[in-house]
Structure formats: C-alpha cells, structure tokens
Amino acid sequence: MNYGQFLNMLPEVYLIGILLLVFFWDFFSTKPKSEGAEPVRRNLFNSFVVCLMTAYVVLCFFVTPAEAFGGMYVSTTAAHVMKIILGLGTVIVLIQSKAWITCSEVNGQNGSREGEFYMLVVSTLLGMNMMMSAGHFLLFYLGLEMASIPMACLVALDKYRKLSAEAAAKYILTATFSSGIMLYGLTFIYGVCGTLYFNDAAMALTGGLNRTMAIMGLVFFFSGLGFKISLVPFHFWTADTYQGAPTSVTGYLSVISKGAAAFTLCTILMKVFAAYVEHWQMLLYVVIVLSITVANLFAIRQSELKRFMAFSSISQAGYIMLAVVGNDKMGVAALMFYVLVYVVANLAVFTVIAAVEERYNGRTDMAAYNGFYQTNPKLAFLLTLALFSLAGIPPFAGMFSKFFVFMAAANDGSFGAYFVVFVALVNTVVSLYYYLLIVKAMFIKGSDHPLPTFRSDVNTRLALALCTVGIALFGICSCIYDWLYAAA
Numbered sequence: 001m002n003y004g005q006f007l008n009m010l011p012e013v014y015l016i017g018i019l020l021l022v023f024f025w026d027f028f029s030t031k032p033k034s035e036g037a038e039p040v041r042r043n044l045f046n047s048f049v050v051c052l053m054t055a056y057v058v059l060c061f062f063v064t065p066a067e068a069f070g071g072m073y074v075s076t077t078a079a080h081v082m083k084i085i086l087g088l089g090t091v092i093v094l095i096q097s098k099a100w101i102t103c104s105e106v107n108g109q110n111g112s113r114e115g116e117f118y119m120l121v122v123s124t125l126l127g128m129n130m131m132m133s134a135g136h137f138l139l140f141y142l143g144l145e146m147a148s149i150p151m152a153c154l155v156a157l158d159k160y161r162k163l164s165a166e167a168a169a170k171y172i173l174t175a176t177f178s179s180g181i182m183l184y185g186l187t188f189i190y191g192v193c194g195t196l197y198f199n200d201a202a203m204a205l206t207g208g209l210n211r212t213m214a215i216m217g218l219v220f221f222f223s224g225l226g227f228k229i230s231l232v233p234f235h236f237w238t239a240d241t242y243q244g245a246p247t248s249v250t251g252y253l254s255v256i257s258k259g260a261a262a263f264t265l266c267t268i269l270m271k272v273f274a275a276y277v278e279h280w281q282m283l284l285y286v287v288i289v290l291s292i293t294v295a296n297l298f299a300i301r302q303s304e305l306k307r308f309m310a311f312s313s314i315s316q317a318g319y320i321m322l323a324v325v326g327n328d329k330m331g332v333a334a335l336m337f338y339v340l341v342y343v344v345a346n347l348a349v350f351t352v353i354a355a356v357e358e359r360y361n362g363r364t365d366m367a368a369y370n371g372f373y374q375t376n377p378k379l380a381f382l383l384t385l386a387l388f389s390l391a392g393i394p395p396f397a398g399m400f401s402k403f404f405v406f407m408a409a410a411n412d413g414s415f416g417a418y419f420v421v422f423v424a425l426v427n428t429v430v431s432l433y434y435y436l437l438i439v440k441a442m443f444i445k446g447s448d449h450p451l452p453t454f455r456s457d458v459n460t461r462l463a464l465a466l467c468t469v470g471i472a473l474f475g476i477c478s479c480i481y482d483w484l485y486a487a488a
Contacts, residue, residue, distance in 0.1 A: 001345050003212030005068040005069055006068070007045065008066035008067065008068040008073070008075070009066075009068055009075070010059065010063050011056065011059065011060055011063060011075075011080075011083055011129055012126060012129050012130060012133075014055075014056055014059055015056065015122055015125060015126040015129065016126065018049075018052045018053070018056065018122050018284070019119055019122050019123065020270065021050075021052065021116045021124065022049060022115060022119050023115070023119060025045065025048065026045075026114070026115025026118075026119075027115075027297075027354075029045070029488075032428070034439070043078075045114055045115075045118075046078065046094070046098045046102075046114070046459070047093075047120045049094055050091060050094050050095055051330050053087065053090055053094060054091055054092045055123075056087055057084055057087040057088055057171065059089065060080050060083045060084045060087060061084065063075070065077055065080070067135070068086060071135045071141045071197055071199065071335050072134070072135055072136040072138070072197075073130075073133055073134070073135060073137070073139060074133060074134070074135035075133040075407075076133075077487040078263075078267075078332055078336065078487050078488050079132045079133050079263075079267075080260070080487070081336055081483075081484060081487045082132055082260070082263045082336060082339070083129055083132070085259065085329065085336065085339055085340045085343060086125065086128060086256050086259055086260060086339075086343075086386050087125070088343065089252075089255055089256050089259070089343040089344075089347060090121060090122075090125055090252070090256060091251045092343075092344075092347050092351075092463050092466055092467065093121065093248060093251060093256070093347065094118070094121065095459050095462055095463045095466075096248060096251070096350070096351045096459060096460060096463035097117070097248035097354075098457075098459040099354070099355075099358060099457050099459060099460060100246060100247070100248050100354060100358065101114050101117050101248070102114065113157065114247045116153075116157065117154070117157060118155055118177060119460070120150040120151075120153050120154045120157070120418070121150075121154065123146065123150040124147045124150045124151050124154070124252075124256075124257070125147075125256070126146060126147075127142075127144065127145070127146025127147030127148070127150070128143065128147045128256070128257070128260035129143070130142065130143030130146060131143030131144050131146075131147060131260060131261075131264050132260055132264050134198075134264075134269070135197060135199070136196050136197050136198065136398075137186050137189070137190075137196040137198070137201075138196055140183070140264065140268075141179075143294070144179070144182075144228070146180065146259065147257065148172075148175045148179070148228070149172075151171070151174075151188030151253060151257060152168050152171050152172040152175065153168070154245070154246075154249045154252070154253075155168040155171050155241060155244070155245040155246075155249055155253070156168030156169075157246060157249065158245075158246045161244075162386075163243065163244035164244050164245060164246065165240045165244075166240070166244050167240060167242075167243065167244025167245045167325055168241075168244075168245075170237050170240050170241055170244075171245075172218075172243045172413065173226075173237075174227055174237040175227070177227075178223070178224045178225075178226075178228065178234070179224060180224075181220055181223050181224040182220065182221055182223075182224025182225060183224075183228075183303070184220050184222025185216070185217045185218070185219070185221035185222075185223070185224060185229050185355050186217065186221060187217075188214070188216050188217030188220065189201060189214065189217040189218075190215050191210075191213060191217075192204065192205070192209060192210050192213050192214045192217065193205060198268070198271050198272050199271075202271060202272050202273075202274060202275070202397055205272070205273065205274075205275045205276065206274075206275045210379065211276075214276065215276065215279055216335045218273055218279060218280060219283070221268075222265070222280065222283060225261060225264070225265050226287065228257070228258075228261040228312050229258055229262055229265065229317050229320075230258070230291075230313065230317055230322070231259045231287050231288075231291045231314070231317055231321065232287065232290040232291040232294045232295065232314065232318075233290065235291070235294075235295070235314050238311075238313065238314055239298075239307045239310040239311065241253070241310075242254065242306050242309060242310035242313070243304060243306045243307050243310070243364075247306065247350055247353050247354040247357055247364070248350070248354055250306060250309070250350060251346065251347050251351070251354075253291070254309065254310075254313045254346055254350070255339075255342055255343045255346045255347060256343070258316075258317055258320070259320075259339040259342070259343065262317065262320045262321060262335065262339065263335060263336070263339070265321075265324070266321075266323070266324045266331070266332060266335055269324060269327075270324075270327060270332075273365060277327055280424070281325060281327065281412075281416065281417075282416065283421050284324060284325055284420075285325070285416045285419070286419075287318075287321070288318045288321055288322050288325070288351070288420055288424070289318075289420060289423050290318075291314055291315065291317055291318030291321070292315050292318035292319065292423065292424055292427045293423065293427055294314075295311045295312070295314035295315035295318065296311075296315050296424065296427050296430045296431055296434065297309045297430075298314055299311035299315065299431075299434045300430075300433070300434045300437075302366075302368070303365055304364060304365050304366070305353055305364045305365065305366055305368075305369075305438070306328075306353065306364050308366070308434075309349060309350070309353075312390065312431075312434075312435075313346070315427070315431060316342055316346075316390070318424070319338065319402065319405055319424065320335060320338050320339065320342070320405070322405050322406070322408075322409045322420065322421070322424055323335040323338060323404075323405045323408045323409065324408040325408070325412055325417050325420065326408040326409050326410075326411045326412045326417070327412065328408070328411065329485065329488045330408045330411055330485070330488075331408040331409070331411075332488035333375045333399075333404070333408075333481065333484045333485040333487075334404040334405045334407070334408040334486040335405075335408075335481070336484045336487075336488065337400075337401055337404055337474075337481050337484050338401040338402075338404070338405055338445065340401075340470075340480070340484075341389065341397040341398055341400070341401040341470070341471075341474050341475075342390075342401070344389075344397070344466070344467040344470030344471055344474070345386045345389040345390050345396075345398055345470075345471055346390065347463070347467050348382060348385070348386035348387075348463075348464060348467035348468065348471065349355055349383060349386045349387065349390070351385075351460060351463045351464050351467065352379055352382065352464070354405070354460075355379065355454075355456050355460050356368060356369070356372075356379075356451060359452075360451050363384035366437070366438060367439055367447075368451060369438060369441045369442050369443075369447065369451075370442075370445040370446060370447035370450065371446050371447040371450035371451075372441070372442040372450065372451060373442045373443045374450060375450050375451055375452060375453045376451065376453055376454065377443075378444045379456070380443065382464050382468055383438070383442070383470055384439050384442070384443075385468060385472075386467065386468075386471060387435040387436075387438060387439060388435070389471045390431075390435060391428070391431050391432045391435045391436075392428050392431075392432075393432065394475075395475060395476070396471055396475055397470065397471050397472070397473075397474035398471075398475075399475060400474070400475040400481075401474075401475075402428065404481060406421050406424065406425070409424075416466050442478075
C-alpha cells in the first residue's frame with residue numbers, strides 16, 4: 001500500500017496529530033503542588049487546544065480536492081468548506097466550554113477531565129470529516145460510528161449528574177438502532193449494485209435493475225441517517241438527550257453533528273441516488289413538513305430551555321434539508337450557508353444558557369430568565385440577537401439563510417416544492433412566536449428573585465463576541481454566499 005496517499009487526507013491526518021498531542025499533554029502533565037498554579041495550567045491547556053484547532057481551520061483553506069485509496073476517500077471543495085465551517089464551530093465550543101470543563105463538579109476532587117473532553121471532541125470531528133469525504137459506503141459508515149460513539153461519551157461526561165448518564169443511554173441506544181437500520185438498507189443497495197463505491201453504485205442504479213429493492217435500500221438508508229439529523233419521525237431521542245447532556249456538549253451536538261450529517265445526506269442523495277430523485281424528493285417533502293411543523297408545535301409547550309432548543313433544532317433540521325429539495329448546486333450552497341449561520345446563532349444561545357446555568361445552581365428553565373434584562377442587559381441583548389437570527393428576522397444572518405434555502409427549494413419548479421416552501425414560510429411565523437417567549441421573559445416579565453448581576457469570564461465573552469460578529473456580518477457580506485456557491 002502506498003502510504004503517501006495519507007498526504008491527500010491532510011485535515012484528517014492533522015486531527016489525528018491533535019489527538020496525539022492532547023493525549024501526551026494530558027498524560028504527562030502533573031498537577032501543580034500549589035493551588036494557584038492549577039488555573040494557569042488549565043488556561044494553557046485550553047489555549048493550546050484552541051490554537052491547534054484554529055490552525056486546523058486555516059489548513060483547510062489551503063487543502064485542494066484529492067482522492068485516496070482507490071476512491072474510498074474523495075475530498076471535494078464543498079467538503080473542505082464544510083470542514084472549515086464545522087471547525088469554526090468546534091473552536092467556539094472549546095472556548096465556551098472552558099468554564100464548565102474546569103469546574104470541580106465535573107472533574108471531581110482527584111483529577112481533571114479536560115483531556116478526555118478535548119480528545120472526544122476532536123475524535124467526533126475526525127469521524128465527521130471521514131463521513132463527509134467518503135466515496136464508499138463502508139468508509140462512510142466507519143466515519144459515522146467514529147462520530148457517534150465518542151459523542152455518547154461526551155453526553156455522559158458529567159458523571160455526577162443522573163440525567164447525563166440517562167441521556168447517554170438514550171442516545172447510544174437510538175444510535176445503535178439507527179445504525180442497524182442503515183446497514184440493512186446498505187445490504188439492499190449492495191445487492192442491487194454489487195458495489196459500495198458511490199460512483200459505481202450511481203451508474204448501476206441508473207440502469208434501473210430491481211428498482212423495488214433499490215427504493216427499499218434508499219428508504220432504510222434515509223431512515224438511519226434521519227436519526228442522526230433528528231428529523232421527524234426519527235426525533236424522539238433529541239429532547240431527553242439535549243436536556244440531560246452538559247450544555248456545552250448539547251451545543252456541539254446540535255450544530256456540528258447535525259451539519260455534518262445533513263451535508264453527507266445531501267451529497268449521497270444527489271450523487272448516488274440521482275436516478276431516484278423523484279422518490280427521495282417525495283420522501284423529503286413529507287419529512288420536512290413533519291419536522292418543521294411538529295417541532296414548532298412542541299416547542300411552544302416547553303418551559304425547560306434545553307428541551308425548547310431541542311425542538312428548535314429539529315425544526316432547523318427541516319429547514320436545512322429544504323435546501324436539498326432543489327437537487328442542484330444552489331441547494332448545496334444554501335445548505336452550507338444555513339449551517340454556517342446556524343452554528344454561530346445556536347452556539348450563542350447555548351453560551352448564554354451555560355453562563356446562566358453555572359451561576360444559577362444549574363437552572364435551565366425559562367422562568368430563570370424572568371427580569372434577566374434588568375440585571376444582565378448585555379447578555380439579554382446578545383441572546384435576543386441570536387434568537388432573532390434563528391427566527392429569520394431581518395437584517396440578521398438568519399433571514400438570509402432562510403431566503404437562500406427557500407430560493408433553492410423553489411428553484412425545483414414542482415408543485416410539491418412550492419407547497420413545502422409555503423408550509424415552511426407559515427412555520428417561520430410560528431417559530432417567531434415561541435422565540436419571542438424567551439424575549440418576553442427577559443424584557444417584560446418580572447421576578448421577585450432575578451438572577452443577580454454577574455460578569456462573564458473571558459472565554460464566555462470571547463465566544464459570544466465571535467458568534468455576534470457572525471450573526472451581524474454573514475447576512476451583510478454577500479460574498480460569503482458567492483464563495484460557497486463557487487465551492488458547491
């Protein structure tokens with residue numbers, strides 16, 4: 001075997017290097033004898049990992065499309081752009097999570113779990129990269145499992161909370177069932193095509209042999225990946241897992257994992273199942289309408305903020321998949337732009353939730369935000385900006401991301417596409433209503449015991465600053481969408 005082919009996988013090789021460096025740092029570093037030196041060591045560790053991940057994002061800008069191992073690994077320009085987007089989101093998560101991962105409630109009294117957290121995060125990102133750059137169903141499945149199993153460990157990382165272990169159990173069980181369903185679908189595809197390479201399978205499916213078995217394989221494959229994206233009716237694990245997982249992990253799970261799975265599904269549908277576009281488009285119509293509508297209706301009833309954001313993420317997943325309906329380059333660009341905006345907006349919300357949770361005895365219910373503007377006006381204002389962006393209110397970036405998604409779907413020109421776009425537009429009004437419930441609690445509702453005024457730590461302020469800049473600029477700078485369209 002020519003090991004030089006690994007040079008065509010520079011982003012993945014670099015992530016493996018980060019894993020090794022973090023492992024050796026965590027293994028050989030000793031706890032300082034003086035208590036005052038321990039915060040310095042932890043700051044250095046966090047800064048070290050953040051710098052490595054920032055360098056990874058920069059590296060992805062200069063990597064060119066390449067293939068390796070006979071076409072099993074195929075990295076396109078669009079895949080590199082998604083790696084940049086997800087890498088930026090991971091950097092924000094690492095910055096935002098420092099206050100949580102260094103607290104004694106997580107680490108206990110006799111050790112530190114920072115190294116475990118950083119290694120698990122990088123491991124999931126490595127799996128997502130392999131999944132997005134796969135040219136073979138076997139490599140795709142390996143990447144999917146490389147991302148799913150460490151994610152379950154991240155959900156259960158806070159071992160001192162019962163809900164965290166419960167959330168991890170629900171996540172790993174549903175991930176196991178979804179993987180089984182997906183593998184069952186892949187057996188149908190292999191039975192029809194006689195190969196698992198994407199290009200060869202696409203050519204075989206174009207021949208039209210045994211269409212019934214091929215359609216069954218498509219449905220089972222779509223169902224398995226629908227669990228990862230938490231599309232309705234494959235969403236039942238989402239609310240409990242989001243509520244029980246640590247808030248920083250919930251933010252990571254809601255945007256990075258979802259974005260990678262959505263991009264991969266888009267790629268495989270357009271590349272492998274191009275001959276069955278009318279079938280998977282109809283499947284998408286039903287799933288998108290259900291995801292957006294059901295999630296919005298359930299979000300209105302939520303009083304726990306992390307469960308609220310869980311149903312919000314299900315609805316956002318429906319909007320993301322709406323871009324795939326167009327089945328063209330415009331849809332891929334719209335999907336990438338939506339994920340980019342969704343990363344900064346959603347992580348801004350979870351950064352504020354984590355800051356309030358840390359200072360309010362772990363409270364994440366919506367009532368904890370009553371009168372929040374009176375005591376912490378800056379955080380309330382930034383949270384409002386993020387919620388408005390998620391709702392698609394102009395002039396924030398969320399409005400432009402929804403516009404591009406609607407335009408890409410309507411470009412298909414069919415009645416079904418127009419109907420789905422109409423339903424999505426109506427649901428935008430519904431989503432605005434339930435996002436405003438949080439704004440109402442912060443600015444209008446009063447509280448006899450509001451959260452006292454507090455000053456956020458440096459990492460929280462930096463994460464919020466990055467997210468706010470993204471919310472404000474991504475909609476104004478149209479060149480970003482042009483760049484994504486050229487890469488699609």
